[in-house]
Amino acid sequence: MAEAALSSAQAKMAEARGLLPAEDKESPETLVGFEARTQQLPGGFEKRQLFKSQASEALSLAKEALVSFRRAGESEKKVAALRVVVDANMAIENSFDALMAASDELAMIKRADDKKAQVAVTQMLAEVQAAHNDFGSAMQSATDALDLQRQLGNKAGEAQALQTQASLKLSAGKGKDAVTIATQALGLYQELRDVAGEAACKRIVNRGYAESGQLEKAPNRTEAVQALQALASAVENKDKRAWQAAIGQLNKSSAYTQQDVHEIFGEALKKDRKAAAAFLQE
Incomplete structure (x- = not known):
């Protein structure tokens, strides 16, 4: 029964996530300095309600599974159920409940001295603490997970x-520290030949240099400048496809600032304010 409940909960959360806009780093919504339209679920209020309804169902099922796996001492499945409990609570904007669920489970796991489960739940806790903008606590949890x-x-x-x-250092506005730590992670990812991990850390390094006013040190600054030029051309020519491609390239490098982007839009608005404004609002 518990396994079936967990499977159903995971499926419900997958369905709920399917209603969300894709988390695409090449999307205009992720472009630094670009005030995009307010992100909403396609279909408006009805889909938002459906999203929350599915997340709520997932939460109920996952809670049931969590209790059963806890009683049975099935550590790995317990952590999987907790993952859904945390994600579902965050999805329905019950971040406090997500925080308490992770904190309470971590306390029980510590008493059992299950390090594998402990590290997984500690990482979950760091995520929720960061969502609360409690970067100090999140950093402590991340440090515990690292140990x-x-x-x-x-x-x-x-x-x-x-x-x-x-990532936490970057979110807390400590770009130099972010660069130092991301460089350590990058070395490990390169050793492990983890291409996705390498790319993620390079973005953090670039953003760290950008946020600390040291763009000249950003390893992908040249690519960013080229992408910025392509973006300016796309705005001037009102070319949506070129715009999206340029944003994709720009966000792959991440070596740019709000000022870079505002300068592009400023120049376009000077040349033809009405046309440029209309293009940017499409």
Whole structure:
């Protein structure tokens, strides 16, 4: 019964996520300095309600599974159920409940001295704390996760924990620290030949240099400048496809600032304010 409940909960959350706009880093909504339209679920109020309804159903099922797996001592499945509980609570904007669920489970796992489960839940806790903008607590949780990964001899986990720390430093406005930590993670990802991890850390390094006013040190600044030029051309020519391609390239590099983007829009608006404004609002 518990396994069926967990499977159903995971399926419900997958369905709910399917209603959301794709989290595409090449999307205009992720462009620094671009005030895009307010993100809404396609279909408006009805789809938003359906999203929350599915997440709520997933939460109920996952809670049931979590209790059963906890009683049975099935650690891995318990963590999987908790993952859904945390995600579903965040989806329906019950972030406090997500925080308490992760915190309470972590306390129980520590008493059982299950390091593998402990590191997974500690990482979940860091995510929720960061969502609360409690970067101090999130950094402590990420540090705890890093220590556990090292104790377990898990290099992939160590790289992930370092990446989390670097992201938190970046979110807290500490670009230089983010660069230092992301560079450590990058070295591990390169050793592991993890291409996705490498790309993610390079973006953090570039953003860290951008945020700390050291763009000249950003390894992908040249690519960013080329993408900015392509973006300016796309705005001037009102070419939506070229615009999307330029944003994709720009966000792959991440070595740009709000000022870079505002200068492009400023020049376009000077040349033909009405046409440029209409294009940017499409």
